[in-house]
Amino acid sequence: xxxxNFPTGGSPKEGLSNEPRRPGxxxxxxxxxxxxxxxxxxxxxxxVAIFMLTAVFAPWIAPYGPLEKDFDSLKQPPSAEHWxxxxxxxxxVFSQIVYGTRGVLVVGLIAGILATLxxxxxxxxxxxxxxxxxxxxxxxxxxxxxxxxLPLIIIVASQYDNxxxxxxxxxxxxxxxxxxxxxxxxxxxxLRNRDFVQAARANGEKLYRIIAVEMLPNLTAIIxxxxxxxxxxxxxxxxxxxxxxVIPITNLNWGTILFWAQQNGAFPDFWWWYFPxxxxxxxxxxxxxxxxxxxxxxxxxxxxxxxxxxxxxxxxGMSLTSGVTxxxxxxxxxxxxxxxxPTRKP
Amino acid sequence: MRFIxxxxxxxxxxxxxxxxxNFFLPRFMKGDPITAYLQKNPSVSPEAIESLETLFGLDNxxxxxxxxxxxxxxxxxxxxGRSFSKGLAPVTEVIASALPWTLGLVGLTTILSFxxxxxxxxxxxxxxxxxxxxxxxxATFFSTVPYFWMALIIIAVFSTRLGWFPASHAYDKxxxxxxxxxxxxxxxxxxxxxxxxxxxxxxGGWILGMRNMxxxxxxxxxxxxxxxxxxxxxxxxxxxxxxxxxxxxxSSFALALGFIVGGTLxxxxxxxxxxxxxxxxxxxxxxxxxxxxxxxxxxxxxxxLANIIADIAHAMLDPRxxxxxx
Numbered sequence: 001x002x003x004x005n006f007p008t009g010g011s012p013k014e015g016l017s018n019e020p021r022r023p024g025x026x027x028x029x030x031x032x033x034x035x036x037x038x039x040x041x042x043x044x045x046x047x048v049a050i051f052m053l054t055a056v057f058a059p060w061i062a063p064y065g066p067l068e069k070d071f072d073s074l075k076q077p078p079s080a081e082h083w084x085x086x087x088x089x090x091x092x093v094f095s096q097i098v099y100g101t102r103g104v105l106v107v108g109l110i111a112g113i114l115a116t117l118x119x120x121x122x123x124x125x126x127x128x129x130x131x132x133x134x135x136x137x138x139x140x141x142x143x144x145x146x147x148x149x150l151p152l153i154i155i156v157a158s159q160y161d162n163x164x165x166x167x168x169x170x171x172x173x174x175x176x177x178x179x180x181x182x183x184x185x186x187x188x189x190x191l192r193n194r195d196f197v198q199a200a201r202a203n204g205e206k207l208y209r210i211i212a213v214e215m216l217p218n219l220t221a222i223i224x225x226x227x228x229x230x231x232x233x234x235x236x237x238x239x240x241x242x243x244x245x246v247i248p249i250t251n252l253n254w255g256t257i258l259f260w261a262q263q264n265g266a267f268p269d270f271w272w273w274y275f276p277x278x279x280x281x282x283x284x285x286x287x288x289x290x291x292x293x294x295x296x297x298x299x300x301x302x303x304x305x306x307x308x309x310x311x312x313x314x315x316x317g318m319s320l321t322s323g324v325t326x327x328x329x330x331x332x333x334x335x336x337x338x339x340x341x342p343t344r345k346p
Numbered sequence: 347m348r349f350i351x352x353x354x355x356x357x358x359x360x361x362x363x364x365x366x367x368n369f370f371l372p373r374f375m376k377g378d379p380i381t382a383y384l385q386k387n388p389s390v391s392p393e394a395i396e397s398l399e400t401l402f403g404l405d406n407x408x409x410x411x412x413x414x415x416x417x418x419x420x421x422x423x424x425x426x427g428r429s430f431s432k433g434l435a436p437v438t439e440v441i442a443s444a445l446p447w448t449l450g451l452v453g454l455t456t457i458l459s460f461x462x463x464x465x466x467x468x469x470x471x472x473x474x475x476x477x478x479x480x481x482x483x484x485a486t487f488f489s490t491v492p493y494f495w496m497a498l499i500i501i502a503v504f505s506t507r508l509g510w511f512p513a514s515h516a517y518d519k520x521x522x523x524x525x526x527x528x529x530x531x532x533x534x535x536x537x538x539x540x541x542x543x544x545x546x547x548x549x550g551g552w553i554l555g556m557r558n559m560x561x562x563x564x565x566x567x568x569x570x571x572x573x574x575x576x577x578x579x580x581x582x583x584x585x586x587x588x589x590x591x592x593x594x595x596x597s598s599f600a601l602a603l604g605f606i607v608g609g610t611l612x613x614x615x616x617x618x619x620x621x622x623x624x625x626x627x628x629x630x631x632x633x634x635x636x637x638x639x640x641x642x643x644x645x646x647x648x649x650x651l652a653n654i655i656a657d658i659a660h661a662m663l664d665p666r667x668x669x670x671x672x
Contacts, residue, residue, distance in 0.1 A: 139356065143363045145601050148649055150608025151626055151642050155371060158630045158638075179601070233605070236492055240612055243494050244627055258495065267502060278495030285490030293486070296558070302565050303558055310475025 034298065035221045041294025047287035055101040062095035066252055078272050085272035088264045093273055096257050097280060103253030104235055104284070107169050111234035114173035116227040119180030124211060124219070126181065127188025134185075141181045149175030153237060157246045168247055172234045180226025187222050191215050225295040232288045239281050254280050353657055357650060364646040368639055369417050373410075394428045426643070427636035431629060437640035441622065445644065447516055448621035451537055452610045455544040460599055462545070463552025467595075468588045470553065471560025481553065489550030493609035497543045497616040504539060511539045514618040540617045544610050555598055559591035566590075593664050600656035603649050611645075 036045060054061055063083075064070075070090035078085045084093040126137035149172075156171050157163050191197055200214050216223075241247045242255025243262070257277040260266075266273040297304035397420055420426070426437035470478045505513035517523065517532045563569065564587055572586045573579075611623025618624065622641055629637035 139359055142356065143360045146360050146604055146646075146649055146653055147364055147367070148604040148607045148645055150605075150611065151645050152367075154626065154630055155638050155642055158633075232490065236490075237608075239492060240494060240608070243492075244612065244615065244630075246630065258498075262498075267498060267506070271502070274495075274498060278492065278498070281495065282487060282491040285492075286487050289486050289490055300558075300562065302562050308475070314475065 035224065035295045036291070038294045038297060038304070040290045040297070044287040044290030044292075044294065047283065048291070051101055051284055051287075052105060054098055055105045058098050058102060062092070062098040064092040064095040066096045066099035067091060068095070075270055075273075077270075084276050085270070087260065087273060088266075093257070093276065096252065097254065097277055100253045100257055100277070101280075103165075103251050103256070104238060104281075107165060107172070107238045107253070108231040108235045110166065110169035111172040111176065111238075112227050112231035114170060115177040115230040115234075116180060116223060118173065118177040119184060119226055119230075120219075120223060122177070123181035123184025124188050124215065127185040128192060128211065128215075138182075138185060141178045141185070144175065144178035145182065147175070149233075150237060150240065153241065154244065154246055157241060162248050162250075165251060168238065168241070168251075169234070172237045173230070176230045176233050176237075180223075180230060183222055183226060184219060187219060188215065191218055221295050221299050225292050225299075228288050228292045228295070232285050232292075235281065235284060235288075254278070349661070353654075357654060361647070361650060364650070365418075365421065365643065368643050368646075369414060371642075372635060372639065394434065397425050397427050426640040429629075429634055429637040429640075431632035431634040431637065437636050440637060441625070441640055441644050444620055444622045444625045447619060448610075448614070448623060449648075451540055451614070451619060451621060452544065452607070452623075455541045456548065456603075456606055456610070458541075459545045459548045460552055463549045464556045464592060464595055466549075467553040467556025468560055468583070468591065471557040471564065471591070472583050472587065474561055474564075482557070485550035485553040487550070488546060489548075489554060491547055493543065493547045494612045494616050496547045497540070497613050500539055500543050500546075501616070504542075512536050513539070516620050536619075540613055540619055543613050543617075547609065547613075548606055551602070552595070552599075556591060556595050559594055560587060563587050563591040589663065593660060596656055596660045596663070600653045603652050603656075607645060607649060 036042065068091060070086065070092075072090065073082065073086050074090050075088055076082055076086045076090075082092050082094065084097065086092060087096075122137055122141060126134050126141065129137075152175055153168075153171050157168060160167065197210060197214050200210050205214075238247075238253060239255030239258070242251070242253055243258045245259055245263075254277040258274055261270070261274040261277075424438055426441075428434040429437050429440045432440050466481070470481055501513045504510050512535060514536075516536050517529065523529065569582060569586050572582045577586075611621075611626060613619070614621045614623035615627050622645060626638060626641040626645075628634075629641060
């Protein structure tokens with residue numbers, strides 16, 4: 001997982017002439033995405049990509065406007081005309097879900113980026129400095145971990161009559177950065193004592209260079225995983241808030257659809273009104289979890305190989321739980337990456 | 347000893363931070379709902395007005411520091427102001443009426459779900475590569491399903507379609523809470539669906555966490571040594587692998603509580619369960635600031651308390667935390 005210090009941004013398009021160095025650059029570029037190159041991550045990424053395309057091309061995909069009313073067909077079950085039926089005002093549920101994807105993705109993205117930024121700054125700083133400064137940053141992180149986020153968000157959001165998307169995202173981010181910061185601190189602390197960082201320090205490199213060039217490339221997997229985690233939490237938080245009715249219904253998202261359905265007596269008969277929206281939340285959340293599992297397996301190779309090794313041993317007639325220790329060559333497990341799981345309390 | 351002192355310092359600090367956040371929240375509020383309310387309702391007693399002014403920073407004559415000191419004084423005397431939406435009843439009494447329901451429902455189900463998930467995760471991790479692995483995709487799916495949607499589906503299936511359990515409230519209409527068997531039976535009937543909702547929605551996360559820790563621990567040398575010594579597999583599973591894998595699981599239990607509480611609060615809303623969560627949301631809709639503040643404080647303190655308990659369990663299971671601080 002140690003990424004080299006070379007610039008990794010070589011675009012495959014530049015330089016069509018067959019230079020000998022080009023494959024190397026592409027390979028290195030590809031290596032920085034190695035954490036996504038496994039089945040679980042790929043499936044997750046594809047699902048997320050489908051949702052993103054849906055959000056971008058919503059006006060072309062949705063057959064109707066999200067609030068377009070058709071008073072001739074109220075509370076209709078799914079049909080060829082309305083794929084997922086209609087609401088009590090004759091609005092097309094499928095179109096609402098398609099447009100609602102935008103609200104979910106925008107808030108998820110803004111909150112995820114903000115929270116990850118805070119997590120990286122606090123986490124890396126807390127891991128790099130020593131003494132009371134590290135301790136106090138760590139205490140701050142733990143306070144934010146313990147304080148229940150959703151009640152706080154509800155109270156803050158309810159103090160505004162019409163909270164903007166950015167405000168909601170910011171509040172979700174403030175309550176959601178702590179987990180990433182904690183994991184990043186643990187990993188930075190273990191990196192700080194590695195030889196290559198010591199060497200850089202001995203060479204008199206500047207602090208920002210040590211952090212940006214030596215450390216951050218080794219933290220990309222954890223940063224990515226913390227980003228994906230906060231987006232998941234943000235999407236769940238947003239839809240929950242919308243369902244409760246704390247944020248304005250003008251911000252259309254999947255939670256708003258459920259809010260309307262609940263308010264207008266859709267339960268339990270008009271299943272097409274509430275079932276798909278919730279399913280979308282669950283599928284999107286699952287896709288993000290899959291990406292994170294892929295990253296976990298990349299960081300902790302034991303997770304990846306456990307099932308395969310066990311199956312291979314069983315094929316050879318050995319039982320894992322029999323108490324007989326099989327002789328292994330040990331090449332399939334790397335010692336790297338244990339520090340990632342925050343097993344110890346700071 | 348040093349370990350205990352550090353933990354005590356941490357909890358004291360977190361409690362202080364939560365209370366201070368609670369102090370500053372209304373001071374950042376736009377507008378002044380308290381004064382408006384008091385002008386509409388002149389019948390409020392002078393003492394109640396005074397405590398409300400302290401809680402919401404309306405006594406403009408004093409500096410912020412003096413207000414802060416007064417605020418702590420109020421907290422220590424157990425005065426959290428008066429609830430607007432509950433006929434000016436003291437907030438502490440209003441919350442005390444709802445707290446047992448939440449503790450019973452959320453507390454029990456969370457612990458049950460944690461135990462069940464940890465046990466299942468340990469077995470799946472132990473039998474890695476076998477058919478037990480098929481549980482993983484389901485656990486993944488259910489760990490991301492929002493609580494409130496799961497609650498709605500469960501109501502639709504088990505209450506409306508099948509009619510097995512009542513869909514809302516904690517006991518039948520017209521019943522008065524008492525300790526008779528009949529009433530306890532009602533409470534169990536009404537509590538089943540919310541309990542199932544919380545368990546199903548949170549179980550997946552515990553299974554996955556424990557499974558991953560088991561797989562990491564099973565590769566450790568001490569497990570290999572234990573197997574090589576010829577110990578019974580069950581013994582290795584229980585005393586060597588699970589015991590070590592459960593430690594990070596306990597830490598994440600403590601830290602995930604804040605998140606779980608959020609989900610369970612909304613579950614209470616869907617089931618109209620008379621707990622603290624529904625109270626918070628009702629207070630939000632009614633713009634009942636004193637009650638909102640009080641509920642937030644109580645929830646935070648409850649999560650903190652659960653953290654302390656998880657910490658004690660951790661120290662009991664892991665002698666290393668008692669010997670030194672890591």
